[in-house]
Amino acid sequence: MERGLVLRKRRAEGIWAILVNGSDRIVSLDRLLRNYERDAADVDEAIDGFIDELLATRLPLPEWEEARAGIRYCAEKSELVVGHPDVLADPFTPKLSRLLVYTPEDEHTLHWLTREALARWGVGESELHAAARENMAALQERTPVEVKKVARVPLAMLRTHSAFxxxxxxxxxxxxxxEAALGWPVLIVIPCRDSFHASRASDTEMPSLLWAELVREYLGSGYSLTNEVLLVSDEGIRALGEFSLPRPGRESDD
Structure with a gap:
């Protein structure tokens, strides 16, 4: 036991159930290792930060009037949501789910929301979605889109340090x-939480241009999301395929 944490059961490769102050949390210990290796942080500091984040997720949620400004949508690996039927989550690709979450202004922690939270706040799911849409729109409004050309293919990136x-x-x-930056529809790759690349849907070579960078981000981030290549159009979000990952034990070619 360490500061109220108990490692309970391995769920999948790198994914564990951890008892946090009496409640189970599903976490990826690979995230701790990857962030430590990427940032070359002091090991004790990295572990303390990891534990602080876990413990913060068990703090009581604020009242609805305060919490409303922090309701957002969050893309997360579906494998992390398995076993939590109470979490307000909807799959939108074979590997990703959309979660309703609460985050404080500093975005230091993300609280997965459940029907229990709805009952406590006395609000309906429709009101929760309305708040999430409003807050995501506000975040988009203050997030610049930068377009640059790679091998004559226009690529769009989002200039924000937000966890979202x-x-x-x-x-x-x-x-x-x-649509303002590239046109519509678009191809999207989001290898990790803090990475975003978009191209016009007609530029199907986009993933190959970024292959080494995408693999590095997916394998090196503590918050990897997916290696899927996503088509975002009027019909919604659809996975067209995946960018290749090196086989276990082999290094990617830069």
């Missing part, structure tokens, strides 16, 4: 932002 960078494709203003 990759999740902005779930917001109501995403189409307008992409």
């Amino acid at each position: 960078k990759a999740s902005l494709l779930l917001g109501p203003s995403f189409r307008a932002a992409m």
Whole structure:
């Protein structure tokens, strides 16, 4: 036991159930290792920060009047949501789910929301979605879109340090932002929480241009999301395929 944490059961490769102050949390210990290796942080500091984040998720949620401004949509690996039927989550690709979450202004922690939270706040799910859409639209509004050409292919990136960078494709203003920068529909790759690349849907070579960078981000981030290549159009979000990952034990070619 360490500061109220108990490692309970391995669920999948790198994913564990941890008892946090009496409640089970499903976490990826690979995230701790990857962030430590990427940032070359002091090991004790990295572990303390990891534990602080877990413990913060068990703090009581604020009252609805305060919490409303922090309700957002979050893209998360579906494998992390398995076993939590109470979490307000909807799959939108074979590997990703859209979660309703609460985050304080500093975005230091993300609280997965459940029906228990709805009951406590006395609000309906429709009101929760309305707040999430409003807040995602506000975040999109203050997030610049930068377009640069790679091998003559225009690529769009989002200039924000928000933990919801990759999740902005779930917001109501995403189409307008992409249409103004590139056109519509678009191809999207979001290898990790803080990475986003978009191209016109007609530029099907986009993933190959970024292959080494995408693999590095997916394998090196403590918050990896998916290696899927996503088509975002009027019909919604659809996975067209995946960018290749090196086989276990082999290094990627840069």
